[in-house]
Amino acid sequence: MKTWIAFSSILMKDMRSYYLKPPNISWGLIFPIAWTLMFFLRSPVAVEVRDLLPGVMALSILFGTTSMLAVTITFERKSRSFERLLLAPISLNLLMLAKTSGAIMFGVVNAFVPVIFASFLSDLSGINWFMVLGSVILIAITSTFLGLFIAVSVSQVFEAQTFSNFFRFPMLFLCGLFIPLSDLPAFLRPVSYALPLTYGADILKTAINYNGIISVPLSFLMLLIFSVILFAYSTYNVNRKWIL
Amino acid sequence: MKIIEVENLKKTFNGFTAVDGVNFYINQGEIFGFLGPNGAGKTTTINMLTGMAKITEGKVKLMGEDYTRNAKKAQAMMGIVPDESNLYEELSGWENLVFCGALYGMEKYLREERATQLLQQFGLAEAASKSFKAYSKGMKRKLAIAAGIIHQPEILFLDEPTTGIDVAFARQIRNLIVDLHSKGTTIFLTTHYIEEAERLCERLAFIVQGKIVREGTVEEMMKETQGENIVNFTLGGDFTKIEEEFRSHFPDFNLRMGKNNDVSIHSPSTFTLFPFVQFFEERSLPVFEAKIVRPSLEEVFVKVTGIELQKMQSEQNQKGRKSQKGGGSRS
Ligand SMILES: Nc1ncnc2c1ncn2[C@@H]1O[C@H](COP(=O)(O)OP(=O)(O)O)[C@@H](O)[C@H]1O
Numbered sequence A: 001m002k003t004w005i006a007f008s009s010i011l012m013k014d015m016r017s018y019y020l021k022p023p024n025i026s027w028g029l030i031f032p033i034a035w036t037l038m039f040f041l042r043s044p045v046a047v048e049v050r051d052l053l054p055g056v057m058a059l060s061i062l063f064g065t066t067s068m069l070a071v072t073i074t075f076e077r078k079s080r081s082f083e084r085l086l087l088a089p090i091s092l093n094l095l096m097l098a099k100t101s102g103a104i105m106f107g108v109v110n111a112f113v114p115v116i117f118a119s120f121l122s123d124l125s126g127i128n129w130f131m132v133l134g135s136v137i138l139i140a141i142t143s144t145f146l147g148l149f150i151a152v153s154v155s156q157v158f159e160a161q162t163f164s165n166f167f168r169f170p171m172l173f174l175c176g177l178f179i180p181l182s183d184l185p186a187f188l189r190p191v192s193y194a195l196p197l198t199y200g201a202d203i204l205k206t207a208i209n210y211n212g213i214i215s216v217p218l219s220f221l222m223l224l225i226f227s228v229i230l231f232a233y234s235t236y237n238v239n240r241k242w243i244l
Numbered sequence B: 001m002k003i004i005e006v007e008n009l010k011k012t013f014n015g016f017t018a019v020d021g022v023n024f025y026i027n028q029g030e031i032f033g034f035l036g037p038n039g040a041g042k043t044t045t046i047n048m049l050t051g052m053a054k055i056t057e058g059k060v061k062l063m064g065e066d067y068t069r070n071a072k073k074a075q076a077m078m079g080i081v082p083d084e085s086n087l088y089e090e091l092s093g094w095e096n097l098v099f100c101g102a103l104y105g106m107e108k109y110l111r112e113e114r115a116t117q118l119l120q121q122f123g124l125a126e127a128a129s130k131s132f133k134a135y136s137k138g139m140k141r142k143l144a145i146a147a148g149i150i151h152q153p154e155i156l157f158l159d160e161p162t163t164g165i166d167v168a169f170a171r172q173i174r175n176l177i178v179d180l181h182s183k184g185t186t187i188f189l190t191t192h193y194i195e196e197a198e199r200l201c202e203r204l205a206f207i208v209q210g211k212i213v214r215e216g217t218v219e220e221m222m223k224e225t226q227g228e229n230i231v232n233f234t235l236g237g238d239f240t241k242i243e244e245e246f247r248s249h250f251p252d253f254n255l256r257m258g259k260n261n262d263v264s265i266h267s268p269s270t271f272t273l274f275p276f277v278q279f280f281e282e283r284s285l286p287v288f289e290a291k292i293v294r295p296s297l298e299e300v301f302v303k304v305t306g307i308e309l310q311k312m313q314s315e316q317n318q319k320g321r322k323s324q325k326g327g328g329s330r331s
């Protein structure tokens, strides 16, 4: 019970301080909207909107979570308020979960902004929404934990931002969303399969357009493995680097 | 009862020993102080006791239970006020307190009630809804102390509670500490202000370069200076010019330079003033004032540690500058 009070308070505070702040809400909305418009305006045929949906959703999550978490944690470290959390009687794992769940939820909400748009432009029947939700949640988790990984690797806010892009842009091009995996040069393909987004995007493709190429259970498993590794590595680093 | 027991506690940072095997304990209900210059290892000791730093060697116990390798289980019973603020700039004073209460698992009504009561007690009721970043340095420190005790900890750690705070607020904070103590809170405080340690602490330890060089109650410490006779002269010029000559003229007396043109003369036996006055006057150094000084903790500290007060002072200034710069670059 006591742990739950601490957990939910950390989460609520982050919601209010970061994710529900007007600039971030609008950023969280404008960004997916911009992506949506950019792609959808180029594709006048309604069917193509649906083709683009998995990519735009994945991007909205990636851009809504990774740098957001990396920046807020780096910022709290600089202002020393993160120290107060480390001094609280809650385990490091639970603390890091509390800090990341806000960003995860933010990412999930962001993912559905393009869906709302697409629903006006295209027929969205026949989509496996359970599968969509599952992959959206797992993409949000891996992207957020990637942000956590970045936060423990840098010490300045601008580094967090730069480092986030360092991961995000290659992921965009290598995840198979815009360039099919089969069209990538052979030497880049192993890199694609080492990126969590590749698996998330593939599930979305299967769920929305039935054209994924990786088996869905395998993709889910890979996303879970990425989540566990990124989280374990990050908390290990928090303990090693921030508790001197 | 002993709340905290520390055995042979040691901390090294890449081969540099910051805390070098300290032993001490803190009794329930007392104010125990660490007095030492900047860099002595005070903050590092607090960090090890509170789980912010890993312990290189040694043992720490809370109410008889070893928590050397697991600070989490002890943290619930601790209140910690670090040397620099670690509250949320964007939250109000009240929200900060309520949030801190929640970190310790306090129920909503309980933490809200206590936050309101603490703001009242600390004279911050009017600033309750102001955001923390609008607080003055002194108000920030007071709120940090309130945040440290919101969950009514068994022991409160105060790291240099009045450093960098203006005089009026520093006095308020000292009064608050006395007040908390009278209500039964056990406090471990660090300071480099000798008068503060003397005024507030029941027991204290002098810490220099990571080592405790003396430990005891203030009365025990004061015994060191029993029978010491001290006279302080305020001169009309620079004493250092004639220091050598003075020492050869009065070889049995100890000298201590004070601020400006003050110099004090120490001797285990009583002495008359006339020879000194005459000596100064003959060397065109008028004596403006001569007063007998009652030995204070200051004398004990200087005697035991060999650290001149001026040096403590200059280190304090350095530290003040450093942290000011740090604060500037952050904002
Ligand atoms: N993280 C660190 N890495 C290396 N040296 C450190 C670190 N923290 C403190 N020190 C050193 O340990 C010594 C004690 O520091 P500290 O405990 O902060 O002193 P105090 O609080 O008494 O002023 C200082 O020499 C300081 O430079």
Ligand SMILES: [Mg+2]
Pocket: B039, B042, B043, B044, B083, B159, B160
């Ligand atoms: Mg210190």
